[in-house]
Amino acid sequence: MKKLSRPQKFLLFLIAALILFVLTMMISIWFGAVKIRPDWIGAILANKTLGRLLGRELFTPEWQENIASIVWDIRLPRVIESFMIGSGLALAGLGMQALTKNSLADPYVLGISSGASAGAVFVIMTGALAFLPGYRVMLGGFVGAVIAIILAVRCATIRKRMTAVQLVLAGVAVSSLFSAVVNVLIYTSSESSKQKTAMFWMIGSLAGSNWTDVKILAIVFIPCLVIFFLIRKSLDVLLLGDDAAKTLGVNIGVLKLLIIVGSTLLAGSIVSMSGVIGFVGLVIPHLTRMFVGSTHKYTIPGVVLVGGIFMLWCDLISRIIAAPQEIPIGVVTACIGAPFFLFMLRRGGKIGG
């Protein structure tokens, strides 16, 4: 194994991850209240995709129409949405870690999560944006996230310079501020049903995924992924610190703006859709670096796969553990992520490795 070059190791990692991804996806679709024969899943998916393209059914359906509907309209969108949420949070985390040169940064470091929570809880409690029934919480969350990040970046910019430390500290302050807003909103409300909705939203949930959500998320996720991949080399240089990156020829201002905008769009849209899902954006970049190193050429595709697969398993666990009840996904990611993070920490300074 020692003799493998880095590109070869990465290729090996990629193949393993892709196999794991397909397996995980199949298991995710297979598992649920309605049991579906595993061989039907592939056939249904083939009919719905390739079959639709060719204009005929590739496999003669032995299943009832509602089985196909469960696979295609309920379970598959949930799988894709989970995957993108895991990938997106991991990618945003990777970006924030490069931005702050701190391996303890996560997508929420600039106050995105509490900003989004405040926005969403505000909408839930006040019933604002009633003209957008299905998406008002989502929109409220997104607006909250954007306000939080603008506030954090503004506070962190002193004499036109924005250092990583200032950014993190400003993020902490903004986070506390918006958390206070959330607490006031919940505490002063008299309706316990709304309080419960707000609490549930804040822990994070993937229930109710559908194709429309998938499309909205994809519109944000795919361009962000492309942008991050295009600036991969600049991200490598940025890891050396702002001053070194400057002298090596990086346009720091533009690069930081791209990272902030990309990570905010990703984390903001994800949080506004599914609530605050913790630890993914922190742990996945570390886990990925353990396999492929710090070079962003490898870590970007790496975190997308690892983050996505991790989220699929967390979603599975959240559906299995108290079936037929679902436990909130944020609880699962924290229960797995936190001990794992501590384990890596205890392994002795390997973090960032």
Next chain:
Amino acid sequence: MSELRVSGLDYSISGKKILDQILVDVQDGDFVGLIGPNGCGKSTLLKNIYKVYKPDCGEIRLGDLDALRVSNTALARQLAVMVQENSVEFDMPVIEMVMLGRYVHRKHFQDTSKEDLAIARRYLAEVGLPDFEERSFRSLSGGEKQRVLVARALAQDTKFIILDEPTNHLDIGYQYLIMSILKRQKVTIFAAMHDLNIAAYYCDKVVMMEKGHIVATGTPEEAFTEERIQALFHINTHITRNERTGRLHISYEPDGSAMAF
């Protein structure tokens, strides 16, 4: 043509003047040392030149380039900088670290080319670390890190190199080795340094600073006098010429005289 020229440069932090009317002229191909006591503004001056700080007024030219007007990218094609980087949070293999010096020369959105790899390998060998390609940067000793950073600066392939105490962590052998490597490059070098004997040995010219002012400029023979060194560093010296090297040799005599006790 390709000279580094700083003129009329002032820099202050919250009203306190750190640099006052700095004038430096580094001729094409020269190796110029920047000498002065701790806190005299050496690093601050260098940071003004490589655009981490923004001067209050003054002009900085690198050849035809107006350093204060051009982008980081344009500057990085002309000027490489080597400072100590001991706080790298994320690890990477040594060869990757050296290749980051090629960043400014990459084609748009392309990763490093075979040519970049060859250049990186050449300079890694030049600093005496040919077998270190796959070692992790953070596992290196202070001195090895310094040499990797020198290799990275050379790989940047620029006309000018600025160094801020490049030999700080090195043992005596490597201090001279790194200086010899730098000296034989066809680049113009401006380096803050502490060791007066190394400066006397390698520098074509030295610039001496005290409390934000330039107090002397010239060849080591002109600038290094026992009086001036006493004034700047508060230590008595005895300056002789080393017969074998033909260079100045500065012997330090603390407590007034070598035979004080």
